[in-house]
Amino acid sequence: MPKYKNFKTIKKLGVVKYSEVFLTLQIQTGFLVALKVIQKALIIKEMMQSQLESEIVLVLEYCSHGQLNTVQQTKQNKRFTEKEAAQLVQQITFALMYIHNLDLIHIDIKPDNILLNFGQVKLADFSFYVYSPDEYKQTQCGTLIYASPEILEDDMYDKKIDIWGLGVLTYELCFGKPLWKENQQELIKTTCFMIPYTASRDLRNFIENLVKRLSCERYTAQKAYNHGWFQRSMQVIPYYISSKDGLFN
Numbered sequence: 001m002p003k004y005k006n007f008k009t010i011k012k013l014g015v016v017k018y019s020e021v022f023l024t025l026q027i028q029t030g031f032l033v034a035l036k037v038i039q040k041a042l043i044i045k046e047m048m049q050s051q052l053e054s055e056i057v058l059v060l061e062y063c064s065h066g067q068l069n070t071v072q073q074t075k076q077n078k079r080f081t082e083k084e085a086a087q088l089v090q091q092i093t094f095a096l097m098y099i100h101n102l103d104l105i106h107i108d109i110k111p112d113n114i115l116l117n118f119g120q121v122k123l124a125d126f127s128f129y130v131y132s133p134d135e136y137k138q139t140q141c142g143t144l145i146y147a148s149p150e151i152l153e154d155d156m157y158d159k160k161i162d163i164w165g166l167g168v169l170t171y172e173l174c175f176g177k178p179l180w181k182e183n184q185q186e187l188i189k190t191t192c193f194m195i196p197y198t199a200s201r202d203l204r205n206f207i208e209n210l211v212k213r214l215s216c217e218r219y220t221a222q223k224a225y226n227h228g229w230f231q232r233s234m235q236v237i238p239y240y241i242s243s244k245d246g247l248f249n
Helices: 046-051 068-073 082-101 160-175 185-190 201-210 221-225
Strands: 007-016 019-026 031-039 055-061 114-117 120-123
Touching (some): 160 221
Antiparallel strands (some): 031 055
């Protein structure tokens, strides 16, 4: 295990693009934190390698329940109930409101990039994010099955690509499978999809107003946050993860 000053390494949590993540104990505070170790050789120009340390170490909050997609695998048919999903999606929507107010676009909203800590949602992995004080940007990135038509067509985009991703994510949490497959790019571009008849009217309306072909017709994060699907779900207790979900092992 690697050693870092002021931290005691406990175990490796995983490997992500260009980096490794370790669970560590911060010696001064006694807090469990996640250390993300990024290899500088992969992000710094070659001429600078000899002048700098070989790694960048980021101290991150440790989310003990891991990724949302891991929790999803423990659910029957990989589905959350609408009430459970609403509690999770509302927190994700709030996080999008926050970053959009800072003129940030995440670009890669998907279950893998949502972390959980005793029912509290954390938006993670800003590998692709862009700062966009201007109205539009143009880069092709993100994950294919969550990508909006404007990304697939290499067109100009704005914050509404995160709203599209939120809608696709909501569908997957409620119905246990992605809205499209990787080989269905033409269906994605034309926004051709069906919502199962088991969906409530509120859920159907929520998804349909996020997953729209034209970005200008999609809800803003603020409008999505105020949707009735959330408001009527607030009568139930927040969704918490218990030990029976198998995530404390």
